[in-house]
Each structure stands twice: as structure tokens, then as C-alpha cells.
Amino acid sequence: MAIRVAVVGASGYAGSEALRLLLSHPEVEVGAMTAGSSAGTPLGLLHPHLVPLADRVLQPTSPEVLAGHDAILLWLPHGRSAAVAEAVGEDVLVIDCGADFRLRDAASWEKFYGSDHIGTWPYGLPELPGRRDVLKGSKRVAIPGCYPTAVSLALFPAYAAALAEPEAVVVAASGTSGAGKAPKPHLLGSETMGSMTPYGVGGIHRHTPEMVQNLSIVAGEPVTVSFTPTLAPMPRGILAVCSARAKPGVTPESVRAAYAAAFATELFVHLLPEGQWPATACALGSNTALVQVTLDEDAGRIIAVSAIDNLTKGNAGNAVQSMNIALGLPEELGLPRIGVAP
Missing domain, CATH: 3.40.50.720 (NAD(P)-binding Rossmann-like Domain)
Known part of the structure; x- marks a missing residue:
């Protein structure tokens, strides 16, 4: 039945x-x-x-x-x-x-x-x-929420493997459908086409505590998140660029291995081959999150990027x-x- x-x-x-x-x-x-x-x-x-x-x-x-x-x-x-x-x-x-x-x-x-x-x-x-x-x-x-989905999938493997210090910085871009279907002047085509703009700046976006909650649970300690969302001139999609300071001794190989292990059996998260970076267009209409990660050795930071369709x-x-x-x-x-x- x-x-x-x-x-x-x-x-x-x-x-x-x-x-x-x-x-x-x-x-x-x-x-x-x-x-x-x-x-x-x-x-x-x-x-x-x-x-x-x-x-x-x-x-x-x-x-x-x-x-x-x-x-x-x-x-x-x-x-x-x-x-x-x-x-x-x-x-x-x-x-x-x-x-x-x-x-x-x-x-x-x-x-x-x-x-x-x-x-x-x-x-x-x-x-x-x-x-x-x-x-x-x-x-x-x-x-x-859509942003916490993209950010949590991008960063949780680093915290689950104890590779990252408990502070994260996130800048993410979302398509206009994330604001809903109700008419809003700032979402008119003439306002959004050919332009990007930040909003909810300074830790006030409502999705911030959800990211903090998810990453803190995985890390086993409080994690702070500095989150800046931006509105992109596209109807669908989120691209989340996330970083966290790497703990001493972390190597590019250990970061890659942690992410490969975290997503090895996941149907709906795809860790891209090294050197290939997520694009929102490739996630359009799918339930798949595309993820890539690297270690910025000069800055000592783990950089993780995810792309999802915000509606799927x-x-x-x-x-x-x-x-x-x-x-x-x-x-x-x-x-x-x-x-x-x-």
C-alpha cells in the first residue's frame, strides 16, 4: 500500500x-x-x-x-x-x-x-x-536550514577527525529562491542581476546558531562560527566557502583522508577529485552535495567548499x-x- x-x-x-x-x-x-x-x-x-x-x-x-x-x-x-x-x-x-x-x-x-x-x-x-x-x-x-546543511557537510569531517581548532569562518552565496516566493523589492530581477550583496552580516543570521550546534556536537567542544551570507544572481544553489585553523601536525594527506573516510559510503555527498572545485550548476536539481577540501599550509587553515541545490x-x-x-x-x-x- x-x-x-x-x-x-x-x-x-x-x-x-x-x-x-x-x-x-x-x-x-x-x-x-x-x-x-x-x-x-x-x-x-x-x-x-x-x-x-x-x-x-x-x-x-x-x-x-x-x-x-x-x-x-x-x-x-x-x-x-x-x-x-x-x-x-x-x-x-x-x-x-x-x-x-x-x-x-x-x-x-x-x-x-x-x-x-x-x-x-x-x-x-x-x-x-x-x-x-x-x-x-x-x-x-x-x-x-539550507546554509547549515552546506556548511555542516563541508566542515564536520575536519571536526570529527580532530583536525581543526574550534573556530570557523564561513562566507556563503545563495540563490534568490532561498528568500521564498513572496514578492520582495530587493529580489526583483533588476536588483539582483549582475550584482552580489551581503546580508545578515556580523553574526546575526538565524542559521548561525544551527551551524554552531552541529559542529560543536561533532567536535565535542564549543565551536564558534563567523558567518557571512551573500545573495547571488541565480535562482537556486548555495556555494559555501568554509575555513578553520588546522591543529598542529595536520597535513594535506591527513585532511584528504579524513574527508574520504567520512563520505566513503554516502550516497548524497560526493568528494570531488583533488584539484576540482564545487560549482552550484553541477548540483542543480539533485540531492547531492559536492565537496572539496584542501590545506592552506602557509595560512595554517583547512579550506572546505561545498555546493548544493538549496531547495533540494x-x-x-x-x-x-x-x-x-x-x-x-x-x-x-x-x-x-x-x-x-x-
Whole structure:
């Protein structure tokens, strides 16, 4: 019997990406598709590329609409996911693709989000050490942010192998779809074409504490992260350039070996051959993270670079991947490993 999956927030970019992936999932039936202000609108008017679902009408998000599903994927504004999870009951797999349940530290949540911390769910980045065991059989999963996905995959092998000092510097570029589908003047084509700009500068971006959390857990000690995001003139993709001071005695060979070991059996992380560097275009439409690493011996720093599609591996792909693990399905079902080029 097919697994019936609902998508809450199907009118947005990430929700539509989830539907694209679910349509190719051999074990899934796409159930309810809900939205807020777009409820009552045929999906094809918002996402004409989703041809098999184009005539389906978006429904309001209500317990009645969501009843009878095996899994629910949520894309909701901050503070709205808990009520949905409570309404559908504990036996339904709920995967929150927003930020509500990502952080363990209440003080960090309150500082960056300005509201009360309501709890923490199992974290849906399967490639981090120990994550798959936590996700198996879970009925609640919190999906990482797109930047923390790219940064954590780029840096965690260095910390897992005790090669890096507990401070990291990250400069990352994201496509405009990371800001959502709502109209915003600074995202108009005339504002973004041919231009790059930083934002959230000075440690204020909300994804910063998530990076700190992930890397600190792997390192076994507090790790600081100086994070500067930039907006790039492209619709999709993240390129994260990450560095950390190398510990004494670290060599290029030991860095390469640590990364090769960390990703040796991973389906959705590809360590590129030495000398080849990640490009966002090569990750387009795929659930694969492309990673490269080197040691800057003069500066004494490990340099790790990752490229992902922010809507796939950075969000909806992680959701489907974590759903598969939670339900006991093969992890790769419905998930493309191959990008689209040129």
C-alpha cells in the first residue's frame, strides 16, 4: 500500500520541490496539498512545471484536510508547526522544514528568533555522525536550514577527525529562491542581476546558531562560527566557502583522508577529485552535495567548499531523505543524485 504524504505550504518554492520529488517516489501517493492565502487555487497556476498535479486545488491547512496521511511535510511560518503536529496525533510522521524544532539551546532560539523555545525534534541531516540511528522510527523530524546543511557537510569531517581548532569562518552565496516566493523589492530581477550583496552580516543570521550546534556536537567542544551570507544572481544553489585553523601536525594527506573516510559510503555527498572545485550548476536539481577540501599550509587553515541545490539537498531533498529513513524505506527513493547541466 502506498504511503500517503501531505505537503503543507505547497504554494512555495520548497513545497513545490517536495512535490517534484514525491512524484518520482515509487512508494508514495501525494495526498493533500495545502496553503494559506493561495488555498482554492489550482496548483498549476502557481507551479505549472508540476504537470501531473496541475489540476489539483490547494486546500486550507486544517486537521480535517490532514487526516488520514502517513506523513506530513510542513513549510509554515515560525511558531505554527507545533499546533499542526499536535492536531494530527503522535502516530503520524511529521517533518518540519521550518526552524521551530532545530535548535537544542533555548537561549540561542530566543536570541535569534525572539520567541519562546518550544522544543527540539530529531535533526534531519542523515550524513552527520549518529543521525540515522536517531531518525529511524521517529515520528517527528526537524529539517536543517539550507546554509547549515552546506556548511555542516563541508566542515564536520575536519571536526570529527580532530583536525581543526574550534573556530570557523564561513562566507556563503545563495540563490534568490532561498528568500521564498513572496514578492520582495530587493529580489526583483533588476536588483539582483549582475550584482552580489551581503546580508545578515556580523553574526546575526538565524542559521548561525544551527551551524554552531552541529559542529560543536561533532567536535565535542564549543565551536564558534563567523558567518557571512551573500545573495547571488541565480535562482537556486548555495556555494559555501568554509575555513578553520588546522591543529598542529595536520597535513594535506591527513585532511584528504579524513574527508574520504567520512563520505566513503554516502550516497548524497560526493568528494570531488583533488584539484576540482564545487560549482552550484553541477548540483542543480539533485540531492547531492559536492565537496572539496584542501590545506592552506602557509595560512595554517583547512579550506572546505561545498555546493548544493538549496531547495533540494538544502531543504525538500533532506525532508524526503529523512522521511525514507524514519519510515524504514531505502534512503535514496525518490531522490536524484544527478544534477542538470548546463
